[in-house]
Structure formats: C-alpha cells, structure tokens
Amino acid sequence: MGFGRDLRNSHEGLLKLQDWELKLLETVKRFMTQRVKSDKEYATLLLSMTQQTEKQEAADYVSTVSKSWSQVVRQTEALGRVMRSHADDLNSGPLHRLATLIRDKQQVKKSYQNLHQQLESHNHKVTRSDLEKLKVTYRQLSRDANAAKEKYREALAKGREAERARERYDKATAKLHNLHNQYVLAVCGARTQQDEHRRCAAPALLDALQRMQEDMTLALKSILEEYCEISSLLTEEIVKVHQEISAAVEQIDPLAEYQHFIDTPEATVEFDTSLLEETENLPTNEILWNTLTADSLQAMLSSATEELALTQQNLRTKEALANDLDSKIQTSQQNAERKSDCVLLLSQKLSLLELRHAVQLLRSSEARLASQKALLDAKMAAAAASPPPPPPALALPYEDDARSVGSTDKAKEKSSRFDTLRHSLAGMIRSPKAMLGSSTSFFDVIPTSERPLAEQEWYHGAIPRTEAQELLRQQGDFLVRESHGKPGEYVLSVFSDEQRRHFIIQFADNQYRFEGTGFATIPQLIEHHFSTKQVITKKSGVVLLNPVVKVTTLYIHVHTNIRGNFGEVFKGTLQRDKMPVAIKTCKEDLPPELKIRFLSEARILKQYDHPNIVKLIGVCTQRQPIYIVMELVPGGDFLSFLRKKKDELKTKQLLRFAVDAAAGMAYLESKNCIHRDLAARNCLVGEGSVLKISDFGMSRQEDDGVYSSSGLKQIPIKWTAPEALNYGRYSSDSDVWSYGILLWETFSLGVCPYPGMTNQQAREQVEKGYRMACPQRCPDDVYKVMLRCWQYNPEDRPKFSELQRDLAAIKRK
8 A cells, every 4th residue: 555556646646635734734733823822811811810809809807718719719820820831832842843844744745746757757758758759760760761772773773873872872771770779779778767667766756755744644643642732631521622632633543544546557668660661671679780780789888888887886875875864764763752753853854765766766777777788788699709790681673783882981080179179268258348359349240140150149059048047138138059958959048028038949851940931050040030020939929139149259278288077177378468277178978967067167156256266267158068267276276285385384374275265265155155065175276375265066156045955976075064964954154164174184284084084984973073183283273263163063163254363363373
C-alpha cells in the first residue's frame, strides 16, 4: 500500500491532498489561536470578578456562608490563574509547533513539486523528446538515402558520373546507418529509463513523500495530544468532552491514512518499426556494425563507458551522504525525549528526501547507460574476430557495370586556441565610451541583412537568458542570442507590453521563420520583421522597434596559458592601451548549466568596484568559446605565494593580507553577495602585495543574504561552515567561518587545514567541537579572532566589518 503503487493518479491526487491538508492545518491553527484568546479572556474575567467581589464584601460579620463564599472566590481566583497559565502553555507549546509544522509542510509540497517536475522532465526527454527528434531525422535520412540510390541507378543507366553518384549514395547510407544505431541505443536507453522510472524512480519519490506525510501526520498527532493534555480541566463534563476528543485523535493512524491508491500499468517504449518501411536490410533493435559505422560505434562505446563511470562515482558520493544523514536522523529520533520533538527533524528529513531523490535519478541513469553499454559491448565482442563488413549491397539493374567508388578523406582545418582568442570580445564592458572613442557609436546603426549573423550589432552570441533580460528595458527592444539549453538553436528576445518575451527561431526546409514567411538567413528574417514592422506571431502581437546593440569589439593579444577550471586561463594584452589582462575561457563541450555558472562570475563582478576585489574588464559571448577578460594580478594565487615566500613574510605583512581579505569580504557583505568558496587558493596577490578576492564561480547574490542548496557536489568541505554542510544554508555568516580557515592558512604559511585528516574526519571532528590549534607564528589576538569565526551558531560569529576593524587594530599594535 502506498503512493508509489499508482503512477498515473498519485501526483494530481497528492497535490490536492496536500492543499487539503494545509487548509486543515490552518483551520486547526485558527481554532487553537481562538482557544488561547478565549482562555486568556476567560481568565481575565475570572480574576476581575474576584477582585471586584472582594472589594464589595463587608468584613464586619463572618459566617460559615461567608467563609465558604470567600473560599469560592479564592478558588475562582486560583482557577483564573490556572486558565491563564494553560493559555500561555498552549501558545508557546502546541500552537508554536503547529505554525512550524505548517511551514515545513508548505516546504515539503514545494520541494515535492520541484522534484516531481525534474523527474517527469527527465523521463519525458529520454523517452519522448529525444526519440521524436531522432525519428524525424531518421525519416529525412531515409528519404535522402533513397534519393541518392535513385540517382545512382540513373547514373549507371546513363553511363556517366556513376562514381560521384555512388559516393553520394555511400555517404547518405552511412548517415542513415549511423543514425539508426543512435536510434537503437536511444530506444534501448529510453526503455530502460522508462522501466526504471516506473519501477524505481517515481515510486521511490512518491513513497518517500508518503513517509514524510506520515511523519508530519505523527507530528500533528503529538501536537493535538499535547493540546488535549493542556486544555483538560478534569471536570466531569470537560473530561467527557476530552475523552471524545482524545478518542478522535487516537483514531489518527499514519499507516492507514493513505490506502486508496492503486497500481496502474503504463505503456512501454518500443522500436518504431514504421521507420523501416522505406529502408532495406535494417534490423529492429539491433546495432549495425559495418565499414560505415565501425568508428562511430567505438566512439559511442568510449563515451558511454566514461559517462557510466562518472555517474557511478557521483552515485556512490550521494549514497554515502544520504546514509550519513539517515544515521544522524535515526540517532536524533532515538534520543528525542518527546514525540513532539519529531517536528524539529522535518527539515533534515526533507534534505534526506532530496538526497535520495538524487540517488534514484543517478541509479536510473546508471541503469540506462549500463544497458546501452551492454548492447554496444555485445556487438563489439561479437565483431572482434573479423573486420567490419561493407554495408548491404544495392541491387541495381546494371550492377555488373558498376565500379567501386572509394571515398576520400577531406582535410579538416583546425585553428589554434591562440587564433581563437584573438577574435573579438564584446558585451559587459565597464566603460564603452573609453574603448570606442567619443566619435564612435553603434547605437544608431540599423543592421543590414547582408552581413553574417556574428557581425550583426543586435546578435549577442551565447549570452544567458537572465543577462539578455537585463538589456531589454523599453517597448520594442530586441536582440538575438544563441540558446543555452539547446545549443545550435537561436532565440529572439523582445521587451513588449512590460514583459520580456523569448521566441525560438524555427529552422525547417533550409529556411528560418517564426510562423510566416521563411528566409535563407537569420539576418534576412530579422531585417524583414524590423523594417516592415510585421508581428513576430499573430498571438503575441510583438513588433521589433529598437535593436539592442552590443558594445564594440575589444582586441587582445594572447601570450601564455596560465591555469584553468572551466577551461583555460591565458595572459594577454589589450591592444588599445597595452594593458595586461587575464582571459578565462569556457570549454565548448561544457553542459549549458556549467556555462551559465561560468558567466555568473562575470554577472556578479561587473557590479563591484573595490581595491580588494578582482576587476572585470569585459565578456565575449558572441561565439564559442566564451571568454571573460579580467585584470591581471601578477602575484598569482595567495596559497602559492604563501608557500613560496614563507621564509620572507613577516607577521605584519600577514596581518595586512588578513585586513585586505576582511575589507574585500565586508564590501561583498554590504552587497548581499555570498562567496561560498573563500580560501587562500581563491585569492590573488596584486602589485604592492595587495590581496584581492577572486574566483566567484560559486558565488550567489541574494536579497535576504541567504542562499539554500541541497547538493554537496564540489563543495570544499574543510572550508565550509557546519550549517552549509548539514542543511545547505549559505550566508555571509558561513563566509565568516571560511574566513577563519583563510586566516589559519595565512598564519600557517599555506598548510592545508586540518592536517592529517580526511574531509569526512574533519567534518566529524568539527561537529564534536574540535577546532584547529593556533599556528606557530600566529599572535594570540589573531587566534582569538579565528575562534570567533568558528562559533558553531552562525549568529554568534562576527561581521566582516568587525573583523576588518579588529584586525586593523591588532596590526597597529
């Protein structure tokens, strides 16, 4: 019995169920609030009555009745005090926990919707979208192959250009066969994905949600039980009412709450045999191995093997994190004194649910990739003993006269990365007028349809969606960009009627269009809509008025390769003023989300100007690869600097570095920027030994100064605060913890933190209260600052402005 038994009806039913339960909880909350209010009013009335009665009583005659009456009044006063005490207990106990439960339940609903959407989107992509794209291409290539075959027959019949016709036929057949293999693999993977989705991933998410629901039902039950205990007055009538309430509460059974969901079968993914109607000798669900596919099959096998290994590594990491968190929750539950304490564990259980969801997705991916690899392994193993055969022969009327046509390899020109980096850098330049000159402006230029797309002033290249939206400010503003989510596709972004709209430029039959007339190039399409003011689509009514022009080109000369994370970093020179710069590149084969993360560093840095923050000069998103141009900091990274110069550095110089880092972080704190990766390796030493904060790849800028994340991938464990590791909650307070580690690195002259410990050991020791000892060359006052940075509760840590002030005072001593 459970949510996971019904994959067809569970989701919609659960959303309605959660809405209903939230309404019920709000009703319970209003009821309890009113009960607290009425009890307080009743207590106030009782106390007021007793005070007035005592003032009105005559004290000149004492009788047994008056004594009894006085006792009644005194007991009534005591009852008033008891009622007031009960009202306070209800307010601070059940009512407070009920408000917490409602917030947690709202968060559970939101997280469930996000996780379900991710799961369904992933499943739909693998089992439908990707297959449909391959099927469309399959049919097109099948038609192309048949057309080439007919032309070959005609050439043989006419006796001329048979060799060229045969070559074109071989190429068309090779494309079809290779795509056939891709489709077979995709069907195999989709079938496995669908099976994993139906058997494991979807039921696991639903069943995990059911367990969360049951935990929250148990928490509500404990709240109501405590409410019953506090509100009971032990009179016969109220006891009877209380028994009725208790009996009703006791009937709440979390295990029997959700019994009405049933199992529903779902259709399976199969090879679409209609694709073979126009082909010859292409088997269903079988890999083709011949001279046309041998190389691509080997490449597919290598790619599948690498992706499977990476998936399995990520899976082991997530499973270890989930098991560790589960153990902590179990221990906390065993140590809980009251059942009502389980409310406090709901946030941890939600984190565990999200981790287990990630594990299940990775398991589905692992199974899908393993099935595809097994299919490839089996084919390659069976074919290992003999060379690949030629493709199936073509039956032609003049086959005896046909001559073998060989294919020649065409040389592919490869430009070096240095030549690539000499291309233009545009967009997000700090001072466009200084770079353009006062007499130069592109903002009045109307783009012409004759120039290539990359040279159009309104084409901004691979700029992220969020960056494009910032550039669109007035009615009719428009630009064209390359899609991050679907590389190779182009998007028109327009500001219209106070909204920023995004239209995918359709490409079919070798023409670009929106919904009307097609054009051979994108510039011709945009020029048509811009000049004629024809709407983009009839439904939207959007008209192009003002091209948002990118800033002009900035040329650089590249010297040497420095280092790199997302790609490579080069040292170069701006040709306009011979200024040395650092050029960070983004690998072209990175997933879209990592490209966006790469550009997020530039989006953050372009807003800042501080002597202890590395400066941004410009970004180029017009073509691949994407570049970020930054000031060149000649001293290199701070960690290497400390290790290289450790015999020369004095305490005063180390204190100056500490003050510089605190000043830069105080500036970021004032901008609500959370760095999340503060460490010596991510600081740079500039001219005059000025320290600059760098590497904002993990940074986030949040309005409330708090960022939440449920993943632990690529997190620097030894530098990260406990609340960030345990709950994914980042803030400037968590940056202060990392700053304490940076201080320790500074005064230990580049020693790795928690020497002799693994990441897991360091994390466990910190939870037990361990803090690193004072480095040998560190002043006691500085070590006290470190310990303040390492307070377990984030609220107890100092602000960066305080750290800057205190360390500057220590430096002056």
